[in-house]
Amino acid sequence: MSEPADTRLPLRQVWPDDFVARYRAAGxxxxxxxxxxxxxxxxxxxxxVAVVGGDVRWTYAQLWAEAERIAAGLLASGLAxxxxxVVQLGNVPAFVAVVCALFRxxxxxxxxxxxxxxxxxxxxxxxxxxxxxVCAERYETFDYRTLARDLQAEVPAVRHVFVVGxxxxxxxxxxxxxxxxxxxxxxxxxxxxxxxxxxxxxGLSKLIPRTHDDYIYSFRASNAICGIGRDSAYLVALxxxxxxxxxxxxxxxxxxxGARVVxxxxxxxxxxxxxxxxxxxxxxxxxxxxALLWADAAAKTPHDLSSLRVVQVGGAKLVPEAARRxxxxxxxxxxxxFGMAEGLVNYTRLDDPEDIVVHTQGRPISPDxxxxxxxxxxxxxxDGVTGHLLARGPYTIRAYHNDAAANARSFxxxxxxxxxxxxxxxxxxxxxxxxxxxxxxNRAGEKISAEEIEDHLxxxxxxxxxxxxxxxxxxxxxxxxxxxxxxxxxxRPAELKAWVRGRGLAAFKVPDQIVFVDAxxxxxxxxxxxxxxxxxxxERFLSGQEAS
Ligand code: AMP
Ligand code: DBH
Numbered sequence: 222m223s224e225p226a227d228t229r230l231p232l233r234q235v236w237p238d239d240f241v242a243r244y245r246a247a248g249x250x251x252x253x254x255x256x257x258x259x260x261x262x263x264x265x266x267x268x269x270v271a272v273v274g275g276d277v278r279w280t281y282a283q284l285w286a287e288a289e290r291i292a293a294g295l296l297a298s299g300l301a302x303x304x305x306x307v308v309q310l311g312n313v314p315a316f317v318a319v320v321c322a323l324f325r326x327x328x329x330x331x332x333x334x335x336x337x338x339x340x341x342x343x344x345x346x347x348x349x350x351x352x353x354x355v356c357a358e359r360y361e362t363f364d365y366r367t368l369a370r371d372l373q374a375e376v377p378a379v380r381h382v383f384v385v386g387x388x389x390x391x392x393x394x395x396x397x398x399x400x401x402x403x404x405x406x407x408x409x410x411x412x413x414x415x416x417x418x419x420x421x422x423x424g425l426s427k428l429i430p431r432t433h434d435d436y437i438y439s440f441r442a443s444n445a446i447c448g449i450g451r452d453s454a455y456l457v458a459l460x461x462x463x464x465x466x467x468x469x470x471x472x473x474x475x476x477x478x479g480a481r482v483v484x485x486x487x488x489x490x491x492x493x494x495x496x497x498x499x500x501x502x503x504x505x506x507x508x509x510x511x512a513l514l515w516a517d518a519a520a521k522t523p524h525d526l527s528s529l530r531v532v533q534v535g536g537a538k539l540v541p542e543a544a545r546r547x548x549x550x551x552x553x554x555x556x557x558x559f560g561m562a563e564g565l566v567n568y569t570r571l572d573d574p575e576d577i578v579v580h581t582q583g584r585p586i587s588p589d590x591x592x593x594x595x596x597x598x599x600x601x602x603x604d605g606v607t608g609h610l611l612a613r614g615p616y617t618i619r620a621y622h623n624d625a626a627a628n629a630r631s632f633x634x635x636x637x638x639x640x641x642x643x644x645x646x647x648x649x650x651x652x653x654x655x656x657x658x659x660x661x662x663n664r665a666g667e668k669i670s671a672e673e674i675e676d677h678l679x680x681x682x683x684x685x686x687x688x689x690x691x692x693x694x695x696x697x698x699x700x701x702x703x704x705x706x707x708x709x710x711x712x713r714p715a716e717l718k719a720w721v722r723g724r725g726l727a728a729f730k731v732p733d734q735i736v737f738v739d740a741x742x743x744x745x746x747x748x749x750x751x752x753x754x755x756x757x758x759x760e761r762f763l764s765g766q767e768a769s
Contacts, residue, residue: 227303229350230623232329232413234430237636241411244615247589249442250434252410255324258437258477259285266451266479273500274484277314281479284318291322292404294397295353298381302327302405305351305416307342307379309333309368311360312461312484315385315394317472319355320415327405328353330415331428332462335360336667339371339725344425346376348623349416354379355394358386366391371725410434416622417464417562420661420668424676428622429562436468437477439566439616442586443470444478446568447504447531447556453480454528456497456505458488459666464562465536466506490518494526501528506558508536508666510696513543516550529553531571535560535582536666537698538654544579557582559654563638564617565590567652581651582644590614593637594646607655610644611637660752662691662701667729669701671755674732677724681717683708686741689732690755692763703732704741704758711737736762 236244244250262271263285271281279287300306306323308330310316323330331349333342346354354372356365366389369382382391408414410433417429447470449455455475459466461484467473472482483500485493488511496502507515512534519526532551535558539547548555559582560566569583585592594608595601602608611633619636620628631639641659644652662669671689678687685706694700705717712720714735721731741754 232303232305232416232430232622234411234413234432234435234618234620236619240615244434244438244589247615249438249587249589249615250410251438252434253437254407254410254433255321255414255437257407259288259321259324262476262479269451269479270481271476272314272317272482272484274312274314275486279314279318284321287318288321288325289401289404291318291394291397292326292328293399293401295322295328295383295399296326296403297399298383298392298397300326300328300353300381303329304353305329305331305349306353306355307331307333307346307349307351308462309335309337309342309354309356309365310385310461311335311357312457312486313357313360313385314484315357316461316484317476317482319385319394324414325404327408329413332415332418332467334418334460334462334727335363336460336727336729338727339368339375341426341725341727342368342372343375345416345418345428346372346379348428351376351379353381353383355383356385358384358388408433418462419562419621420663420670424670424672427624427627429618430620430622431616431618435564435616436473439564439586440468440470440474440477443468443566443568444474446470446570446586447474447533448571449474449478449480449504451479453478453504454483454500454502455480456483456485456493456500456502458485458493458505458507458511459536463536463666465558465560465666469506469533469535469558469560469566469568470504471506490515490522494518494522494524497526497529498524503528504531504533505529506533506535509534509539509543509698510665512539512547512551516547519550519552526551531556533558533568537663538582541579548575548579555579559583559652561640563640565592565612565614565638565640566616569651577649577651580653581647582654584650584652585612585614587614587616590617591637592646592652594644599633604646604648607643607645609658610640610642610652612640613637660690660755662689663699664701664729664733665697667727669730672751674701674703674721674730675751677721677726678703678705678717678732680724681712681720683710683712684717688741688751688755688758690759690763692734692759694733697733700733701730702734702736702763704736704738704762706740707737738762
């Protein structure tokens with residue numbers, strides 16, 4: 222019997238040949254792969270602790286054994302190399318084991334955040350043409366088995382569900398096993414290792430194919446910049462599936478270095494501080510509101526935080542005054558991190574003068590990162606002038622997966638990624654983020670597409686029109702505000718919020734504030750773009766209530 226033809230869109234990320242040659246010659250791309258380096262560390266650092274979380278303490282040898290067991294079990298269950306698997310797990314050791322297992326079996330992880338719900342997870346599964354879903358029985362208070370059922374009803378191609386914990390009718394991750402001899406060899410280093418998720422500025426999140434070579438380069442080089450070595454302990458405080466705690470240098474950087482990865486069940490001081498003291502954590506990545514919370518809590522905590530050497534802050538802009546508070550409160554080196562799941566990551570360096578650490582978002586990882594700051598016509602602007610940031614380089618993608626429209630919009634003809642960020646470059650080459658050109662809300666590092674939420678509001682029978690904008694917020698940096706023109710009957714704000722939540726969306730996307738208006742602006746004669754409209758509404762209704 223012959224196998225049915227694979228009609229799925231192939232996964233690939235292609236750089237032009239001359240760039241490939243250059244990145245190899247420079248030693249950025251070394252032909253390493255995830256299973257290759259993980260196996261190597263399991264041999265070289267067999268008895269060192271690799272992953273700590275909950276009651277689990279795995280050595281490098283144990284992590285690899287666990288990954289091989291799960292990998293063999295997944296293939297024995299009927300998955301085949303090349304299949305895509307949506308992974309939605311919290312900060313638990315099983316997350317690390319599952320992802321390593323998928324790499325070992327040449328299955329392709331698609332990372333969902335624990336906060337994502339049916340709408341998002343179904344979108345990822347469809348776009349990636351996933352055949353399986355891995356989730357936890359529950360995380361925080363949510364039962365992901367109900368989501369799994371809904372997902373299979375909506376996307377029947379997701380034939381397999383594997384559950385960490387009580388699996389009910391699904392397959393239990395713990396029970397997986399199979400023939401290690403059936404596991405494939407190591408993949409092509411230039412093949413796609415996984416699909417990361419973009420925050421999305423227009424509509425639904427896009428899928429970001431990252432290769433072994435490019436991603437490993439990004440965290441190997443990050444290790445050198447962030448001071449991660451075998452004696453480091455890296456705390457995952459943000460959701461592990463986020464690109465920042467995954468790769469900048471993140472838990473993959475830590476595993477690459479033979480360091481210890483410590484998983485915090487929550488991002489707040491209550492969960493994290495005892496772990497820092499117990500595990501002698503040396504490095505952690507935070508978003509700005511959390512960093513401020515930590516800085517305040519550090520003054521009062523009984524826990525010993527003296528092992529912390531580097532606190533990284535990124536995902537959203539850290540303003541200078543907040544940066545000073547973080548330095549004073551935590552008493553260790555602050556590192557600003559300005560990155561994106563599409564690639565380019567900038568860091569302030571550990572030995573930078575305080576002025577640079579406080580006032581800039583740093584400079585790119587690689588000497589081969591090409592960064593352009595351009596005006597609306599695409600012409601470069603001088604240092605100190607705000608422009609659009611474009612990026613190209615050895616770990617920045619050239620295309621999204623399965624999204625021709627986004628690719629046409631997001632990349633220049635010569636392969637630069639349009640980051641959507643507005644920045645200035647200083648004479649010293651550091652970047653200062655000024656804002657962005659696209660309409661999304663950066664809510665404490667979680668990116669929300671205005672358009673996506675407008676669509677959900679418009680689906681409500683009593684909403685005539687809606688426009689969603691960002692509003693400065695003392696704690697979150699930005700919060701979301703929906704301007705709504707009601708239909709015949711005016712719904713209550715709480716009802717609209719419940720409506721958005723009921724559409725199966727991550728809770729962080731529910732508008733923080735709803736403002737009813739009769740019309741969208743008298744100046745808006747004729748056809749106005751949504752972007753202009755949002756700008757006008759912000760101006761008209763919110764200019765007097767900027768956060769102080
Ligand atoms: P994503 O493409 O979803 O991974 O989100 C990346 C975006 O987050 C960047 O393009 C910036 O808009 C924002 N971002 C990340 N780090 C910083 C930072 N340190 N300061 C300001 N914005 C940031
Ligand atoms: O916000 C981000 O996406 C981000 C921030 C810091 C990121 O992807 C990263 C570092 O790698």
